[in-house]
Amino acid sequence: MDPDVIREVMTKYHTYHKSYKTSNEIAKMVVTGLINKEGEEWAKARMKLNPAFHLEKLKPMVPAIQVCSQNTLNEWKEMAAKGGGFCCFDVYPYLEVFTSSALARLMFDSTYTEQLKQTFLQLSELAFMGKLATNPLTLPGEKKEKGWSKACQSGLTGFIHARIVRENSNDVDRQRIIDDIIGQCKLFFFAGYETNSNLLTWTMIMLSAHQDWQARAREEAVQVLGNKKEITSEDLGKLKIATMILNEMLRLFPSSMEFTRLVEEETTLGGYTIPKDTLVTCPIIILQRSTEIWGKDAGERFAEGIVKATKGENVYMPFGWGPRICIAQNFAFLESKTFLAMLLLNFTFELSPTYVHAPFVDFTIHPQYGAPIVLKKL
Ligand code: HEM
Incomplete structure (x- = not known):
């Protein structure tokens, strides 16, 4: 797989379209925005949304993310307290709740209320059905999904109304917005x-398997954060080992194994003629996992950033x-x-003997049998 060919596919977005055209009703409910x-x-929609995701705009969100993290860790502390300082469980569902609650902050500036939780649960049911709906056939159960879709729609409408009212923007065509x-x-x-x-989840699994890296990351967290009550984005910028670890996790377990694009008009690519209506797939996992390119393991590869790690390729x-x-x-x-x-400041952790290493791919790469981990309260 030639990286330059992938670059061409990913860069020429007018020629290579995202291939989310489907006649399947469930997939249509899932693939929006x-x-x-x-x-x-x-281009217009992206330009409108880009500013909301600029680092400067996001920095003030760190305290809210800290609260979401603390809520999840408090639950784990309670479990550990009951187990004499230890607990063992599948961390994956808890991390899903954590990321959903952080998204609630991002989207609605809201805590993770029971009502929002229900809406998100319905959305994740829809996402699950969407994964099954990768062919153009109508699946049994679609009627139920339509119900969920309506319920999500009305749940989200409520939250958005609340935000519009809060922000006083009542002079425009509300329904369209x-x-x-x-x-x-x-x-x-x-x-x-x-x-x-x-x-x-992969980070917790891999740091359980590589205790030396867990110890290094903890030492850094202690040095940078110590007993600080409120974490800032500047603190996060100093967490170099944590950044290296996350980069390596995204190399080994990228959420998308491959990118698919639809060629809507005949074109040429890497010296080949690609006929109209062809799907082109770029399997980035092959590049990211190539030992020829990367060697055997991470080592200090990401210490000086991604450009150095990839030698600009x-x-x-x-x-x-x-x-x-x-x-x-x-x-x-x-x-x-x-x-x-x-997490590192509050717990040490290792893999449960029941953990089975089975990366499983549907839309994303996740552990097929969950991530049972033994946590010890520090
Ligand atoms: C570790 C976390 C994440 C990973 C690895 C990831 C990965 C990706 C990838 C690979 C794409 C491009 C797909 C393609 O070109 O076919 C993408 C696009 C996108 N992601 Fe993420 N993502 C992450 C988190 C998020 C989060 C938290 C959000 C929303 C809050 C988000 C929103 C989006 C959107 C809206 C697009 C579409 C962009 C466009 O088409 O212009 N992602 N993501």
């Missing part, structure tokens, strides 16, 4: 909760590449680093 747009329509925002919210939820919980794309690169990578890092640092 920015990801469903092409050409000028996409609301429909548009709902589409984006659904997408942010689908794109954001599983990707980030996967990243944190286009071989590392966990957030995609080109104009349609992930809009929220800054948010993903703020969220993951905050949680990881707080």
